[in-house]
Amino acid sequence: MEFFRNISITRRIVLTTLAMIGLPVGIFWYIRGMELPVSFPVFLFLGFIFFGLGLVTSLLVAVSITKPLDRVRKRIDGFLVKKVANPVKDFGNDEISDLAEELNAVFGQFNSELNTVIKKSKLRSDEMTKTETVKAELEQQLALSRSCLQVAQRLNTTFDFQTNLKTILDEAVKTMGIQWASILLVNRDTLELTVACMRGVEQSLLDDLAEDNYPALKLKPHEGLAGQVIKNALPLLANKGHKDPRFKSFSEFRTREEKIASLLCAPIKGSDGTILGVIDFVNRISPPVFRNEDIPYAEDVCTLVALVIERNRLYRNLFCDEVTGLTSHNVWRNFFEEESARSIRYSQPLSVVVLDLDRFKEIIDQTASEFVQKIAADIGRAVQETLRETDLASKVQDRFYLLLPNSDAAGAVFLVGRIKEQIEKMKFEYNERTFEITASAGVGSFPEPTPDAHLLVHHALKALDQAKSEGRNRVVIHSRAAAAAPRLK
Structure with missing residues (x-):
């Protein structure tokens, strides 16, 4: 406990000293004045009592000074070592409490300035972090843009x-x-x-x-x-x-x-x-x-x-046959090489159809070139309208070459049947004569029955020769017997 904190330290010491001296002196003069009989042991006992009272009083005064000073010292040590300015809690009314108030004022000013510095530092740190983040994002966007630009540049080197x-x-x-x-x-x-x-x-x-x-x-x-x-x-x-x-x-x-x-x-x-x-x-x-x-x-x-x-x-549109609107055969051959390689790579079906107009040379010999071109244009349009978006067709003389990705033999025969149906519905008038046209077709398909996609054109041509030798106006799938080949009219 801290006693005497409501008076100053000087008064505390003076009053304690006077009390320690005045109490035994007063008692001594009282005994003498009253002429009381007191033996030596009594004097000795009173002396011990006064000494004990003086010792206890001095200890209480010392604690009232050292304990608050110890609190102040701990706060100062904490500030010097840990740079932590915690306020000193003191409820007295003496010189030590005044010192604690002054120290608290210094600590308060320090904390205020420290908080200001911390806030500014945090703001700078946040700004730097934000700047670094924006920089990283810009660098990433730049890398992605550079990547796209490099790809775009390489795309200009080939049409493949x-x-x-x-x-x-x-x-x-x-x-x-x-x-x-x-x-x-x-x-x-x-x-x-x-x-x-x-x-x-x-x-x-x-x-x-x-x-x-x-x-x-x-x-x-x-x-x-x-x-x-x-x-x-x-x-x-x-x-x-x-x-x-x-x-x-x-x-x-x-x-x-x-x-x-x-x-x-x-x-x-x-x-x-x-x-x-x-x-x-x-x-x-x-x-x-x-x-x-x-x-x-x-x-x-x-x-x-x-x-x-x-x-x-x-690219396909730019390299098309002017009469039929179909892809030129050189371009068709390039696409065939690509699709055959892709079909092998991904094990996807691929079919090639070679469609031949039956006895078309006789019509050429009996009519004019403009009429022949009209027939070719109409049939080419029918072929193009029948094909899927992924299919590709070209024309060489009186033959049409069809490239059918992701189509097996059955799908190719079905599509050729639709084309033949469209062709056979057509009627062409020339000098009061009506010409009706039929077509023969050969089909080569990968992986069945042709195991090598690169041979599909060759096999389709062989199947076409078989269809023509068997009487025309039919579709033959390569490697199948003529009797088993479907006849489409």
Whole structure:
């Protein structure tokens, strides 16, 4: 306990000293004045009593001084060592309490200035962090823009469709830090989503595609992640991979699907807003999940792919036969080489049809060139209108060459049947004569019955020779017996 804190230290000491001296002196004079008989032991006892009282009083006075001073000292030591300016709690009314108030005022000013410095430092730190963040974002955007620019520059070096798609995906895989990516294009008539290109850093995930039965992905409208992307025309993040409830599984790909841990699916939009397909960015490496920040670059990649697709269409249009409007045969041959290589790579079906107009040379000999060109133009238009968007046709003399990706022999025969039906409905008038035309066709298909896609044109021509030798106006599939070949009239 702290006594005497309501008076000054000087008064405390003086009053204590006077009390220690005055009390025994007063008692001594009282005994003498009253002439009381007091023995020596009594004097000795009184002396011990006065000494004890003086000792206790001195101790209380000393504690009233040293204890508050000790509190002040601890606060000063804490300030010097830890730079912590905690206020001194003192409730007295002496010189020590005055010292504590002055020290608290100094500490308060220090804390105020320290808080100001801390706030300014925090503001500077926040500004620096914000600046670094903006700088990092700008550097990242610059790197992504540089990546897109480099791809665009390389796209100008070739018109090869597959080469350009591979260039885009290779750069996207490297820039985004993902395991692989694939481009899937949609067929508006059949709603089939087919693989156009696949690239990745883990080649082991891709090399076995030629060994797999990799059919077209037949998706119903708005089915699966790709269906949602096509429906909403917006990218989707699926960081649960194949476990995402929106993920559409296919039994043919179950082993590969189980390796999909995260997925970003983005739409490929044409210049008119039409959805041409989707790009799947699979398994981000670092960080292991896709973020919203990845979407702008994915959309830029989709824009580049759309540019390649539309340029590919423009390329076809620029190199078309003037009479029929079909692709020139040299361009057709280049596309055939690309599609045959792709069909082998992805184990997808491919068919080639060579369609020959029966006895067309006789019509040429009996009529004028303008009339012949009109027949060729009308038949070419019928062929083009019957083909799917992914098919390609060209004309050489009286023969039409059809390239049918993702079509087996049965599909090719069905399509040729539709073309023959359109041709046989046509009637051409010349000098009061009516000409009706029939056609023969040979079909070569990969992988059945032709195991080598590069030989499809050769096999289709051999099948056409067989169809003509058997009487014309029929379709023959290469390697099938004439009796078993379907006759279409």
